[in-house]
Amino acid sequence: MSNTLIAPDSPLLDSCDVLIAGSGIVGLAHAVAALDAGHRVVVVERDSRPVGASIRNFGHVCVTGQAGDLAELAAVSRERWLTMAARADVRVAESGGVAVARGADELAVLEELQDSRPDAVRLLTREQIRALLGGAGSDSIVGGAHLVADLRVDPRTAAGTIATWLAGQDGARVHFGTAYLGTDGTHAVTSRGRVRADRVVVCVGHDLDYLYPDLAEANDVRRCALQMALVEGPGATIAPAVLTATSLLRYDAFAQTSAAAALRARITAASPDLVGIDANVMFTQRPDGRLLIGDSHHTERTVDPFLEEDTTETIHREICRVLGVDRLTFRQRWQGVYASSGRAPYLAADFGDHLSVRSVTSGVGMTISFGLAQRTFPN
Ligand SMILES: Cc1cc2nc3c(=O)[nH]c(=O)nc-3n(C[C@H](O)[C@H](O)[C@H](O)COP(=O)(O)OP(=O)(O)OC[C@H]3O[C@@H](n4cnc5c(N)ncnc54)[C@H](O)[C@@H]3O)c2cc1C
Missing domain, CATH: 3.50.50.60 (FAD/NAD(P)-binding domain)
Incomplete structure (x- = not known):
């Protein structure tokens, strides 16, 4: 060509x-x-x-969430990121990820994945989740899982x-x-x-x-636009990438469990605001303690450059619910765009x-x- x-x-x-x-x-x-x-x-x-x-982006090397071919690629990538940390002084944290569950249906997804991949997924109690969140976390957390192979890099x-x-x-x-x-x-x-x-x-x-x-x-390669923000942290060190219910519906390893259908039905009925912005509510912490929070998804060949305040607020509200805080102080907002194909x-x-x-x-x-x-x- x-x-x-x-x-x-x-x-x-x-x-x-x-x-x-x-x-x-x-x-x-x-x-x-x-x-x-x-x-x-x-x-x-x-x-x-x-x-x-x-x-x-979030800088989340999401190894555990991948299935099939992508899981193979992610496993190789994980080793290469660790090599690059040693060779080029890239900041790579072997912190894993944490999936925070606030409902029995979320726990069911994590339990099912743990059954098939016991080395990759460690089920945790609410207290253990809070410990991984540096003491932060709302009372609505019922448990969750440590996704041990995930990495975090500073994007x-x-x-x-x-x-x-x-x-x-x-x-x-x-x-x-x-x-x-x-x-x-x-x-x-x-x-x-x-x-x-x-x-x-x-x-x-x-x-x-x-x-x-x-x-x-x-x-069918188009643009997917995502809204993100940088907020002040809750004063805790949160080493892992933090995933929530909507993440369990996005990444194949979770989404392909049979338990995911009930979770999807509940989120669709109970959280139309999250469904409407195609949310993957998650966050990671930067080295200065601030949190990268996001995100929404909108796919089109040419995307609007404008950030929707309602979208930012929907994501912000959901993350406050996970952390158990009323508000987070915003420092930056931006749009990220990646290539997307169905x-x-x-x-x-x-x-x-x-x-x-x-x-x-x-x-x-x-x-x-x-x-x-x-x-x-x-x-
Ligand atoms: C908000 C957001 C959150 C995300 N979170 C995660 C995450 O936590 N984990 C994860 O795995 N993935 C995540 N992703 C996806 C990930 O960021 C992308 O898949 C990845 O960065 C794509 O890399 P890239 O090199 O293709 O694109 P880019 O980083 O966009 O790089 C493409 C480069 O090509 C350059 N370029 C374009 N045209 C030309 C040209 N003609 N000549 C020379 N240079 C050119 C551009 O300037 C640009 O620097 C996220 C993405 C976004 C937007």
Whole structure:
């Protein structure tokens, strides 16, 4: 597949074995895997630093929640994140996740999963959950589970740290402020000149349609917009990523239990506000103690950039109910956007030996990207 925006006489910017377009977590994971497989790598990123979905998320490496193929990718990714912690000083916490249950139907989902995966899921009492929440947590909590394999990374710093580390490696270069425009089979064309590359791997997330609209349309890749906020913490150290009932309906390992049907019916009837914004109510703590809270989901080819105050308030209210507090003090609000497809959780398309496209299309890029990259560049 070629792109028509080619300027054959543009200057030569660089040369490499593998050119990666995009420095989000998908691109960076592929760059690391290509380097480890012995290739000379160039990353081009149109912005002056990573600012896409990869820095706007919860930083939850949600290993336990995945099933099937995604569980395999997540398991590989988990090991790679730990390796990157040692190699590149990326902040990775082996804190696990905690699923907080406030109803018997939520506990039933967790119990069923624990039966099939006893090593991955540890059922906890209310007091044990509160201990994991650093003493925080409302009286409505009836118990829950520790999801032991989950990791937490700091999303604000992880991608930038990996990019800086990559730029310092022999055999790797990173060009910020450089947009990938297309390839003619031997050279990639960028906004700063051509790059001689044997292989190009396009990892531009939800902006795939700007480059390859037919591919995006054929795979039903659209944009999913999510509302997030940063709030002051409750004064407790909350090490794990914290999931609630709506998360149990979103991630396959929970959602595929037979107990999930009753939970879904109850949430649909009792919490139309959460259903209406397609909520996954959860939070993680940043190193400064503040909480990343979210989120809602709205999928369209082109999404409105406007944040809905009612949506933020619905999420805020639900998180207050989990923490047992009246209000949380807001410090930031933002919209995150990721690639989404109803067809498949990720897109891996290869066009001959020269051009590949990789995009995580299910909102789990922090969880599976390193596994996906390992498949693209086995070593
Ligand atoms: C609010 C929110 C919460 C989430 N929470 C989680 C979570 O807790 N756990 C989890 O596993 N996943 C989570 N996700 C999903 C995860 O963040 C994404 O799946 C992942 O970040 C996608 O990575 P990416 O590299 O494809 O995209 P991005 O991070 O968006 O990176 C794409 C990059 O490509 C660049 N680019 C685009 N076009 C060009 C071009 N032509 N040339 C050069 N560069 C280009 C962009 O500037 C950008 O830097 C969340 C997502 C959001 C939005």
